[in-house]
Amino acid sequence: MTDMTETHADHPTGRAVPDRLQTPLARALKSWEALLLVVAVAIFILNSLASPYFLDPWNLSDATFNFTEKAMIAFAMALLIISGEIDLSVGAIIALASTAMGLAMQAGAGTPVLVLVGLATGLACGAFNGLLVARFGLPSIVVTIGTMSLFRGISYIVLGDSAFTGYPSGFAWFGQGYVFWVITVELVIFAIAALIFGILLHRTDFGRITYAIGNNDTAARFSGIRVERIKFILFLLTGLMSGIAAICLTSRLGSTRPSIAAGFELEVVTIVVLGGVSILGGSGSIPGVVIAAVVMGLVTFGLGLLNVPGIVMSIIMGLLLIGVIALPRLWAMARRR
Amino acid sequence: MNLLKSREAILGLAILVLLAVIATRFPAFVRPDNLARVFTDTSPLMLLALGQMVVILTKCIDLSVAANLALCGMIAALMDGAGVPLVVILPMVIALGAVLGAVNGVLVWLLGIPSIVVTLGTMTIYRGTIFLLTDGAWINAHQMSDAFKAFPRAVILGLPVMAWIAVAVIAGFVLLLSRTALGRAFYAVGGNPHAAVYTGISVGRTQFAAFVIAGALAGLTGYLWVARYAVAYVDIAGGFELDVVAACVIGGIAIAGGAGSVAGCVMGALFLGIIKNALPVVGISPFWQMAISGSAILIAIAFNARTNRAPGRIILKQAEHRA
Numbered sequence: 245m246t247d248m249t250e251t252h253a254d255h256p257t258g259r260a261v262p263d264r265l266q267t268p269l270a271r272a273l274k275s276w277e278a279l280l281l282v283v284a285v286a287i288f289i290l291n292s293l294a295s296p297y298f299l300d301p302w303n304l305s306d307a308t309f310n311f312t313e314k315a316m317i318a319f320a321m322a323l324l325i326i327s328g329e330i331d332l333s334v335g336a337i338i339a340l341a342s343t344a345m346g347l348a349m350q351a352g353a354g355t356p357v358l359v360l361v362g363l364a365t366g367l368a369c370g371a372f373n374g375l376l377v378a379r380f381g382l383p384s385i386v387v388t389i390g391t392m393s394l395f396r397g398i399s400y401i402v403l404g405d406s407a408f409t410g411y412p413s414g415f416a417w418f419g420q421g422y423v424f425w426v427i428t429v430e431l432v433i434f435a436i437a438a439l440i441f442g443i444l445l446h447r448t449d450f451g452r453i454t455y456a457i458g459n460n461d462t463a464a465r466f467s468g469i470r471v472e473r474i475k476f477i478l479f480l481l482t483g484l485m486s487g488i489a490a491i492c493l494t495s496r497l498g499s500t501r502p503s504i505a506a507g508f509e510l511e512v513v514t515i516v517v518l519g520g521v522s523i524l525g526g527s528g529s530i531p532g533v534v535i536a537a538v539v540m541g542l543v544t545f546g547l548g549l550l551n552v553p554g555i556v557m558s559i560i561m562g563l564l565l566i567g568v569i570a571l572p573r574l575w576a577m578a579r580r581r
Numbered sequence: 582m583n584l585l586k587s588r589e590a591i592l593g594l595a596i597l598v599l600l601a602v603i604a605t606r607f608p609a610f611v612r613p614d615n616l617a618r619v620f621t622d623t624s625p626l627m628l629l630a631l632g633q634m635v636v637i638l639t640k641c642i643d644l645s646v647a648a649n650l651a652l653c654g655m656i657a658a659l660m661d662g663a664g665v666p667l668v669v670i671l672p673m674v675i676a677l678g679a680v681l682g683a684v685n686g687v688l689v690w691l692l693g694i695p696s697i698v699v700t701l702g703t704m705t706i707y708r709g710t711i712f713l714l715t716d717g718a719w720i721n722a723h724q725m726s727d728a729f730k731a732f733p734r735a736v737i738l739g740l741p742v743m744a745w746i747a748v749a750v751i752a753g754f755v756l757l758l759s760r761t762a763l764g765r766a767f768y769a770v771g772g773n774p775h776a777a778v779y780t781g782i783s784v785g786r787t788q789f790a791a792f793v794i795a796g797a798l799a800g801l802t803g804y805l806w807v808a809r810y811a812v813a814y815v816d817i818a819g820g821f822e823l824d825v826v827a828a829c830v831i832g833g834i835a836i837a838g839g840a841g842s843v844a845g846c847v848m849g850a851l852f853l854g855i856i857k858n859a860l861p862v863v864g865i866s867p868f869w870q871m872a873i874s875g876s877a878i879l880i881a882i883a884f885n886a887r888t889n890r891a892p893g894r895i896i897l898k899q900a901e902h903r904a
Contacts, residue, residue: 330697382882385642385697386836389826390878397872404868502868510701523695555717555815559709566688566702573692 276520280535287539291546298549305426309496310548311515311541312430313489314508315533318515319441320485322533324478325516326445328458328525329384331373331479334486335508336395341365341490343399346408346500355414362491363484369395370483374476392509399502408500419496430492434537437485442530454478458525507558514565515540523569588833588885592848596855603859610862617740623854624747625650628802629821630828630850631754631843632795637829638767639788640774640838641689641696646799647821648707649681653803655711658720658813661729670729674800681707682796689792690785696792704822711815722811733809743805750798754843763790771838827874828853831881853877 291298298304317334324331344365345358353361373391377384421429445451456464457471465471489508494500519536521528540561547557604611629646636643653674660670681703688699722730733743740748758764769777770787777784807813832849834841853874860867 376879376883380883380886382886383836386826386830386878386882389823390830390875390882393823393827393871393875393878395875397869397875400868400871401866404866510705513698513701517698523698553712553717555709555712558705559713562702562705562709566694566699566706569694569698570688570692573694577692 277529277532277535280518280520280532280539284535284539284542287542287546291542291549294546295549298546301426303545303549305428305431307541307545308428308431308434310544311537312428312434313493313496314511314515314540315434315537316437316489316492317482317485317508317512318519318533318537319437319530320478320482321512322516322519322521322528322530323441323445323451323454324482325513325521325523326458326525326528327454327475327478328461329377329475329478330388330513330523331482332385332388332509332513333369333373333392333395334482334489334512335505336392336399337366337369337483337486338490338493338505338508339399339502340369340395341487342494342500342504343402343408343502345411345490345494347402349408349411349415355412355417358411358415359418359491362494363487366483366485366487366490367480368483369486370480371476373483374479377479378472378476396502399504403500403502409498411495411498415495416498417495419492419494419498430496433488433492437488438530438534442534445530450474455526458527511540511561514561517565518568589842589845589848592831592833592845592852596848596852599852599855599859603855603863607862610859617744619854619858620747620851621741621744622858623850624743625802625806625818626821626824626828626854627747627847627850628750628798628805629795629825630832630846631750632798633825633829634754634832634834634841634843634846635758635767635791636696636788636795637826637834637836638771638838638841639784639791640771641788641791642700642826642836643682643685643696643792643795644700644822644826645681645685645704645707646795646825647818648704649678649796649799650803650806650821651815651817651819652681652707652711653678653800654807654817655714655720655803655813655815657804658725658729658807659714661726662720662724667728667732671801671804674804675797676800678800678803679793679797682792682794682799683789685796686789686792690789693785696788708815715815717815720807720813725808725811730808730811733805743809746801746805751843751847758843763787767791768839771835772840824853824874827878827881830878830885833881833885835885836882849881 321331321334341362345362348358348361369391373384373388376382376387376391418429418433423429423432445454453464453469453474456467456469457474461471490505493505497504515536516528516533517523518539519528519533521533543560543564544557547560600611609615629650633643633646656677657670657674660673661667665673685696685699685703688694689696733741733746735742737745756764758767766777766782766787769780769782770784774784777787806818810817828850829841829846830836830849831852832841832845832847834846834849856873856877857870860870860873
């Protein structure tokens with residue numbers, strides 16, 4: 245679904261080539277991540293001025309739930325988008341994994357089994373997407389629109405308009421537990437995931453290969469990279485992270501409905517794109533995604549404190565998604581004139 | 582040409598088999614009056630799928646069509662509530678839909694933002710706007726004027742107006758895609774954007790035109806939807822964009838752009854429409870529909886990938902054949 249002719253237009257050709265490289269510090273200050281960080285701090289200050297309840301540590305701790313589950317998926321999705329693919333079925337994977345856990349719970353499974361069921365369902369869904377995209381060479385956007393209907397459709401078949409409730413009390417730890425003081429279990433999982441994916445993308449061969457595939461998968465193939473296998477693994481990772489998110493979300497809500505995590509795919513893609521990952525593949529970073537997730541969480545939480553309804557927040561998310569991509573392009577166009 | 586023909590023939594055959602299977606248990610389903618009812622019921626899907634088809638032909642995708650439909654439908658209902666006559670409402674909603682489509686088109690054309698990102702964003706923005714307009718309130722049947730509600734249901738020559746509109750749009754699309762420069766440009770842009778540029782076709786402007794057409798159809802369908810079901814609220818046609826894309830994919834519209842036909846698109850929509858209408862008759866819970874359309878999408882793309890190796894060549898053959 246990428247648009248070949250327009251993408252060449254983003255690289256301003258008329259700009260002079262600098263005769264020396266900028267210092268690392270100057271580059272870091274001018275980076276997308278630095279800009280995001282400024283935005284995050286600004287939103288933080290605005291929020292604390294707008295509402296007296298914002299700076300309460302327990303409120304801030306609650307606010308992290310606005311992004312932790314989505315961000316876990318966003319890390320894997322970032323790698324997937326960098327490699328030039330996309331997965332729109334993540335919300336549906338959560339629904340299916342949550343439904344599978346509900347079925348296991350009704351069969352009398354304890355917390356460890358529930359967790360295994362959630363992870364296995366996520367992996368299975370990811371493998372299914374990966375198989376269709378990598379093995380059969382089908383376009384990921386349509387495949388995952390199809391599996392999005394299929395996975396959530398299975399949840400609807402199982403649950404109809406009913407819900408699973410009554411998860412064991414030990415299971416509540418993942419979504420409602422605290423490691424110490426106000427630090428939630430989900431926040432710790434988020435931090436560990438950020439670290440692992442950061443190392444994977446920025447410090448390993450696998451990460452370099454991911455960029456290579458996203459920039460030119462034909463060249464990557466000729467360099468001896470097994471493009472299909474890497475893409476399959478990336479879909480598997482996205483499925484796995486969706487499974488982990490399903491465990492957290494199900495545990496936090498304490499129930500499963502087929503409409504669980506509806507619209508997650510949009511927010512996850514928004515976090516990834518807001519984090520500076522090019523939707524066309526080939527560039528982006530995990531620190532950017534981390535800051536973008538925090539920005540999203542702060543915006544949502546701040547607006548919630550101001551009693552802004554959820555659907556208005558979704559308008560703001562939509563504007564944010566288009567705005568963050570449009571503004572740099574408008575800026576580049578203005579500079580070329 | 583053979584490939585193209587056979588793909589549509591196979592889809593037609595699949596529809597006939599589907600009808601035959603249903604008929605063995607419920608003969609009443611295939612009576613002409615019921616088939617006409619299914620066709621009318623599927624009209625909104627066909628209208629949106631045709632709009633989506635031209636967008637997909639140009640290598641884009643429009644995920645905002647259902648939200649566009651809902652917003653235009655709500656504004657039609659609000660205008661009706663303010664006493665605006667139907668003859669004014671109709672052109673207004675079509676124009677509004679075209680404007681909403683043009684917003685997508687401008688972002689894709691002038692800023693070069695990938696269409697999936699643009700329309701994921703505008704999807705939430707358009708639907709959120711309905712909430713801003715109404716505060717989440719519903720507009721129910723008793724708040725709509727009789728003329729407003731009656732128009733799509735008015736029967737002319739045995740078919741309701743809604744079905745006739747679908748027939749007219751289908752005929753219009755056949756002419757547009759085979760007999761106009763713009764129609765051929767859709768295929769050219771999708772088949773090979775670089776070659777299209779060298780033949781003097783602006784890729785961006787053609788994509789813009791596709792979004793405007795898709796938007797205008799969504800606006801029209803918005804009125805038809807709200808008037809037929811006699812209710813307007815924030816979530817009408819929620820998730821319908823997936824059905825629309827599904828209809829296109831099942832109809833053999835290549836998601837990579839440049840290949841697909843009106844006949845395939847219409848049959849793709851009818852295939853989904855028949856399944857949707859048959860489920861309650863056959864006694865399967867409507868909760869199965871989502872999984873069935875998901876499976877249908879996957880089967881269709883797997884099938885398309887087999888038959889659709891070189892879309893560019895197919896078009897050339899078609900052109901040769903015509904000349």
